Amino acid sequence: MTRAAFAAYRLAGVFGYPFLKPYVGWRVARGKEDRRRLKERYGIAGTTRPEPGPLVWIHAASVGESAAVAPMVRAIAADGLAVVMTTGTTTSAQFVEDRLADSVIHQYVPLDVRPAVRRFLDHWRPDLAIVAESEIWPLTIHELSARRIPQILVNARLSDRSFQRWKGRPRLAEALFEKFAQVIAQSDIDAERFRLLGAPAVTLAGNLKADAEPLPADPKALAELDAAIGLRPRFAAISTHPGEEEIVAEVHERLKGRHRGLLTLIVPRHVERGAVLAKTLSARGLVVRRRSLGELPDADTDVYLGDTMGELGVYLRLCEIAFIGKSITGQGGQNPIEAAMLSTGILSGRYVQNFRDSYQRLLRNGGARLVRDTDTLAAQLDGLLLDPMQRMAMAGAAMRSVGEMRGALERTLLALDPFLHPLRLSVSLERRGHVVAGR
Incomplete structure (x- = not known):
């Protein structure tokens, strides 16, 4: 049943692919897409991949998610790791440009259809994929897993409605959530829900939004x-x-x-x-x-x-x-x-x-x-x-309540360390090699 459901989803993507252009055009007309960068939605990169060295892909759908993970993104980039950050809205793209341009390469997230996802992954070749909150894209998850790229869900949460929806499809849920190397949850309830749906490794960190910077004001x-x-x-x-x-x-x-x-x-x-x-x-x-x-x-x-x-x-x-x-x-x-x-x-x-x-x-x-x-x-x-x-x-x-909620960033980075440490080590060895070669 799980294979059939996934095959049907993938097939819908294949048959629906020719109709994506009118759909994306409709979104452009409503101001929901950036006309100048539409190719990125089809997985066509807007810039080159930094070479050599490892690269981390971080995805945050909207402004709220982008703001929540911004301190985490800066901490990862500060270790010398290249970061490509994808978002799904024009406003979140502007947020990344305003607040994170010195730390990441921004791209729009590819549509969850095989040609777009494969083009994106072929170009960027990420060594680690980090996704914020509750973005579950079946084809993207499958492609990352097939390439043995660890994928982690941070600041993870499941609303009552989403949990009930996934609980009604337990095999499909397990087939997707078991592919996450780590789920770092916002709350005890969220952590338990991810475990019930089949996530093999779940950590509780709290809400990253409490560690984010206050909303800016001109x-x-x-x-x-x-x-x-x-x-x-x-x-x-x-x-x-x-x-x-x-x-x-x-x-x-x-x-x-x-x-x-x-x-x-x-x-x-x-x-x-x-x-x-x-x-x-x-x-x-x-x-x-x-x-x-x-x-x-x-x-x-x-x-x-x-x-x-x-x-x-x-x-x-x-x-x-x-x-x-x-x-x-x-x-x-x-x-x-x-x-x-x-x-x-x-x-x-x-x-x-x-x-x-x-x-x-x-x-x-x-x-x-x-x-x-x-x-x-x-x-x-x-x-x-x-x-x-x-x-x-x-x-x-x-x-005072916000102060009590802080600490999620530190706990999240601690949970990410086993995945980031080998990448940091790789960067360090590459730099050492360049120094030796330059003597």
Whole structure:
């Protein structure tokens, strides 16, 4: 059954390959692909491989994963190892360019079809493959295994939904997960899930996001927005999903009479929804300004829409309290560590199972509070806006929680050492050989 399932997946790739170009073109039209570098998605390298010496391939799908593994990437590159880092989005590519250009060669990840994966591996010839979080690509895993290239899953996690899906296909799951030389998990629950699915070697390290750098913020943009807002009371609703913006809008309507000048910042998870959201919120009688149009909030603005990419660090620094979405109308929650790291108290819905460990610690320390609906969100926010001491205590507890979560980077590098040490030794011997030959 496992062979049949994998054969069907591979066959779908073969027959679907001719149709990939229209699909990728559709993604280009939506701004999800870089038109200038489309060949990389088909495994055609955009640059040469560093020669000679070993090379580590590190993959992180999005900005969040890229930020989480960035300190690990720098540590590996600092040992003199060549690193090619792949990502799957234009925003994560920009992150790597901005933050890791001195440490890695960036490429877009090849599509999980045999021709693309083989071209990529033939060119780069990695000695080790490190994948972040939960990126499971069957053909890529199979090709790496066939070439005897060790593959490791770092900062690994499995959501409730993903675990149930894999558990329903136990043989296929085992056939894939047994190919990982090491799984370095975020939590006890994640570690146990990977073991149950057939991973032979599982280590617990914690969440690398707690060791990542705080989200950046352009000082000029931050100062400009802060000056425009002035002394007005404000809070942010970040990573919101459909339905949650309406809840936040109703909360704003209820509270603006009690908190004169209240400004609500809404940062949707998918910024392309900005125009639709602006129309919806304006129809309620709210005055809306949009960041993507270069607008600044004025004295009459009710809602400021942060519909831009890469500026979450700015929005969070403007507010002491943030509601984090995908937690009331959505399922699973969003990462709270980025907000907590910037001393921001957190309000969230109850559906945060994808970040269970982080929320448990934040709730225990008082850095986060859960709400059920519009009424409870309004009540919690009202109390916090009235009491600056409560806000300070909550923000401090959030920051303290992040401090308690740190240490994952050190544990991850320790787990990686048996795989990295031979590569470092190879680099050292090559350098020694060059020195001897040059005498």
